[in-house]
Amino acid sequence: xxxxxxxxxxxxxxxxxxxxxxxxxxxxxxxxxxxxxxxxxxxxxxxxxxxxxxxxxxxxxxxxxxxxxxxxxxxxxxxxxxxxxxxxxxxxxxxxxxxxxxxxxxxxxxxxxxxxxxxxxxxxxxxxxxxxxxxxxxxxxxxxxxxxxxxxxxxxxxxxxxxxxxxxxxxxxxxxxxxxxxxxxxxxxxxxxxxxxxxx
Amino acid sequence: xxxxxxxxxxxxxxxxxxxxxxxxxxxxxxxxxxxxxxxxxxxxxxxxxxxxxxxxxxxxxxxxxxxxxxxxxxxxxxxxxxxxxxxxxxxxxxxxxxxxxxxxxxxxxxxxxxxxxxxxxxxxxxxxxxxxxxxxxxxxxxxxxxxxxxxxxxxxxxxxxxxxxxxxxxxxxxxxxxxxxxxxxxxxxxxxxxxxxxxxxxxxxxxxxxxxxxxxxxxxxxxxxxxxxxxxxxxxxxxxxxxxxxxxxxxxxxxxxxxxxxxxxxxxxxxxxxxxxxxxxxxxxxxxxxxxxxxxxxxxxxxxxxxxxxxxxxxxxxxxxxxxxxxxxxxxxxxxxxxxxxxxxxxxxxxxxxxxxxxxxxxxxxxxxxxxxxxxxxxxxxxxxxxxxxxxxxxxxxxxxxxxxxxxxxxxxxxxxxxxxxxxxxxxxxxxxxxxxxxxxxxxxxxxxxxxxxxxxxxxxxxxxxxxxxx
Ligand code: SF4
Numbered sequence: 176x177x178x179x180x181x182x183x184x185x186x187x188x189x190x191x192x193x194x195x196x197x198x199x200x201x202x203x204x205x206x207x208x209x210x211x212x213x214x215x216x217x218x219x220x221x222x223x224x225x226x227x228x229x230x231x232x233x234x235x236x237x238x239x240x241x242x243x244x245x246x247x248x249x250x251x252x253x254x255x256x257x258x259x260x261x262x263x264x265x266x267x268x269x270x271x272x273x274x275x276x277x278x279x280x281x282x283x284x285x286x287x288x289x290x291x292x293x294x295x296x297x298x299x300x301x302x303x304x305x306x307x308x309x310x311x312x313x314x315x316x317x318x319x320x321x322x323x324x325x326x327x328x329x330x331x332x333x334x335x336x337x338x339x340x341x342x343x344x345x346x347x348x349x350x351x352x353x354x355x356x357x358x359x360x361x362x363x364x365x366x367x368x369x370x371x372x373x374x375x
Numbered sequence: 376x377x378x379x380x381x382x383x384x385x386x387x388x389x390x391x392x393x394x395x396x397x398x399x400x401x402x403x404x405x406x407x408x409x410x411x412x413x414x415x416x417x418x419x420x421x422x423x424x425x426x427x428x429x430x431x432x433x434x435x436x437x438x439x440x441x442x443x444x445x446x447x448x449x450x451x452x453x454x455x456x457x458x459x460x461x462x463x464x465x466x467x468x469x470x471x472x473x474x475x476x477x478x479x480x481x482x483x484x485x486x487x488x489x490x491x492x493x494x495x496x497x498x499x500x501x502x503x504x505x506x507x508x509x510x511x512x513x514x515x516x517x518x519x520x521x522x523x524x525x526x527x528x529x530x531x532x533x534x535x536x537x538x539x540x541x542x543x544x545x546x547x548x549x550x551x552x553x554x555x556x557x558x559x560x561x562x563x564x565x566x567x568x569x570x571x572x573x574x575x576x577x578x579x580x581x582x583x584x585x586x587x588x589x590x591x592x593x594x595x596x597x598x599x600x601x602x603x604x605x606x607x608x609x610x611x612x613x614x615x616x617x618x619x620x621x622x623x624x625x626x627x628x629x630x631x632x633x634x635x636x637x638x639x640x641x642x643x644x645x646x647x648x649x650x651x652x653x654x655x656x657x658x659x660x661x662x663x664x665x666x667x668x669x670x671x672x673x674x675x676x677x678x679x680x681x682x683x684x685x686x687x688x689x690x691x692x693x694x695x696x697x698x699x700x701x702x703x704x705x706x707x708x709x710x711x712x713x714x715x716x717x718x719x720x721x722x723x724x725x726x727x728x729x730x731x732x733x734x735x736x737x738x739x740x741x742x743x744x745x746x747x748x749x750x751x752x753x754x755x756x757x758x759x760x761x762x763x764x765x766x767x768x769x770x771x772x773x774x775x776x777x778x779x780x781x782x783x784x785x786x787x788x789x790x791x792x793x794x795x796x797x798x799x800x801x802x803x804x805x806x807x808x809x810x811x812x813x814x815x816x817x818x819x820x821x822x823x824x825x826x827x828x829x830x831x832x833x834x835x836x837x838x839x840x841x842x843x844x845x846x
Binding site: 177178179181182183185186187188189190191192193194195196197199201203218222265266268269270273286288289290291296301302303306307323324325327328329333334336337338339340341342343344345346347348349350351352353354356358359360361362 | 416419420431432433436439440443444446447449450451452453456457466472473474478522523524525528541542543544546547548551568569571572573576579580583584597600601602608609610611613614616617618628633635636637638639640642643650652653654655656657658659660661662663664665666667674676680681683684686689
C-alpha cells in the first residue's frame with residue numbers, strides 16, 4: 176500500500192468524531208472610511224513603510240519620470256502612470272530583474288488593521304518584481320481600504336491567479352540580537368500612494 | 376560550552392543518547408549574563424505580543440474561532456487532505472506523500488537528481504529540520520543554502536536553530552560578527568547588525584539568483600483551493616521560489632485548513648502572537664506554478680497520525696508554530712532552545728517529541744513548571760501545560776520517566792494519597808526550611824535550588840491557618 180493510502184487510512188481510523196466548523200461572525204466596532212485610511216497610514220508607518228494620499232496621478236507620474244531621468248532601472252507596470260516596461264513578462268528571469276532599482280505596481284486592496292496591501296500576480300507582471308527591486312512603490316485607490324482581514328478575504332479571490340501576496344511594509348529582519356534591520360532580502364523601502372479622486 | 380558541540384546531537388540519529396534537558400540547561404545557565412540577556416530578550420518579545428493583542432478587542436473571539444476551525448479540521452482531516460490534493464493537482468502542482476522523515480528526504484533527493492539540480496536554497500521550514508533534511512542531503516553530496524538570516528547564521532556555525540521563529544536567538548551580535556568574518560569575510564569586530572545584515576543580503580542575493588531549486592515550508596494549506604500560504608518577514612521564501620525553476624513546499628498533514636476565508640482568522644493571530652507585528656511582511660499565496668516552473672508539495676505524516684490517535688494529545692496538532700509559548704515559558708527562557716535537543720523546542724515541542732520517541736524525549740515534559748503561561752498565550756488554545764502533565768503520567772507508567780523524577784513522583788503520589796502523612800511531611804518541610812536551610816539550599820541535594828532562592832517558609836500551613844481562623 177502506498178504512503179498516501181496508509182496516511183489517509185490512519186487518519187480515518189484515528190480522527191475524533193466529527194466536530195462542526197464554527198461560523199466566522201466577528202463582533203467589532205465599525206470604522207468609517209476616513210478612520211480606516213488613517214489607521215492604514217499609521218499602521219504602515221509603525222512597520223517601516225510610508226503612505227501618502229495624492230489627488231489623481233500627476234504627482235506619481237512626475238516622480239516616476241524623475242526617477243527614470245537618473246538613469247536607474249525603474250519598472251512601471253501601471254499604464255496610467257506612463258510607459259509600461261513591456262520587456263518584463265512572467266518568464267523574465269532573476270538575472271534580468273536583479274538590477275531593478277525601483278518598481279511601481281498596483282494593488283487591489285489595503286487593510287487598515289495591519290497596513291498590508293493585496294497584490295495579484297497580474298499586477299506585478301512577474302512574481303519577483305516586488306521582492307527583487309531595491310525600492311517598491313505601490314499605488315492603491317484610497318477607497319479600497321478595508322478595516323480587517325475578514326473584509327479583505329471577502330473582497331479578493333485568492334485562487335483567481337497563480338500567485339498573490341499580502342505585503343506589509345519593507346522587508347525586515349531582527350535575527351541579529353533582535354535589532355530591527357530594514358531591507359533583509361526584499362525591498363528596502365515601501366511607499367504606498369493612496370490615490371484620491373481629483374477635486375474639481 | 377562551545378555551541379559547535381551541539382551538532383553532536385543535531386546529527387545524531389533519532390534515538391541516540393543525548394544530553395538531557397536538565398543537564399544541557401545546567402550548561403546553558405553557567406554563562407549568567409547571557410542567560411539573563413536571553414531571558415529578558417524573549418520576555419521583551421512576549422511583551423510586544425501583549426501590546427499587539429491589546430489592540431484587537433476581539434482577540435479572545437479570534438482564538439476561539441481558530442481553535443474551533445482546527446478542531447473541526449482534525450475531525451475531517453482525511454477528507455480535507457484528499458480535497459487539497461485534488462485541487463492542487465488540478466492547479467498543476469505535483470503532490471507527494473511521505474510516511475516519515477526518511478521518505479520525505481528521499482522524495483526531495485529524487486526530485487533533485489531527476490532534474491540534475493546543483494544549486495538549492497531553502498527558506499525556513501521546521502518540518503525539514505524535524506526530518507534532518509540538510510544533513511541527509513549533505514551525506515548525498517548535495518548542498519543547501521538556508522536563506523532566512525537567522526538560519527544562515529546557525530548553518531554557518533553548524534548548529535541547529537534554537538527557536539522556531541528566531542533561529543539564532545541564543546547568539547549575540549559578537550558571535551554573528553565572528554561567524555560572518557570567518558565565512559563572508561566581513562570586517563573583524565564590526566558588530567553592527569545593519570552592517571552584518573547587509574553583508575548577508577549581498578551574499579544571499581547571489582544565491583537566490585543562481586538557484587535552480589527552492590525549498591519552503593507551508594504555514595497554511597487550503598483544502599478548497601489547493602493553494603498554500605508561506606509567511607516571512609525577510610522575503611526569502613519569495614526570492615527563492617520566484618527565481619528558481621523548481622519549488623518544493625513541505626508540509627505536515629496538520630497544516631490544512633478548510634477554506635480561504637479561514638486564513639483571515641489565522642493571519643490575524645499568527646504574527647501578533649509570534650513577534651507582536653500586526654502581520655508578517657509577506658503572506659504569499661501560492662496556487663499554481665509560474666509558466667515553465669515545476670511546483671511540488673510533499674505531505675508528511677512522521678508520527679502525526681499517531682498523535683491524532685491519542686485523545687489526550689491530539690490537539691497539539693492544532694499548533695501554528697507561532698512560538699508564543701516559547702517566549703513566555705520561564706524554563707525555555709532560562710535554558711535555551713538547544714537544551715531541548717529536538718527540532719521543535721519549547722513547551723509545544725515537549726508535547727510533540729515524546730510522541731515521536733518516548734524514550735529519547737522522556738525528559739522534555741518534565742522541563743516545565745506547569746505554570747500554564749503557555750496555554751494562556753496560545754492562539755489556538757492548546758491546553759499545553761495540561762498535556763505536559765499528562766505526558767508525565769504516561770511516561771512514568773511506561774517506565775520512561777527520568778529516575779529522579781520517578782522517585783519524586785512516586786513519593787508524591789504516596790504522600791498525596793495519605794492525608795495524614797501529607798500533613799506531617801508539610802510540617803517537616805516547613806521545619807527543615809526554617810531550621811536547616813543549608814539542606815535545601817544545597818545544589819546537589821536539591822536541584823531546585825540551582826539559580827533560585829528558596830522562599831522563607833510560613834510558620835503555619837494553610838490547613839492550620841484555616842482551622843484556627845475558621846470562625
Ligand atoms: S503551541 Fe500554541 S503558542 Fe505554542 S507555537 Fe503552537 S500555536 Fe504557538
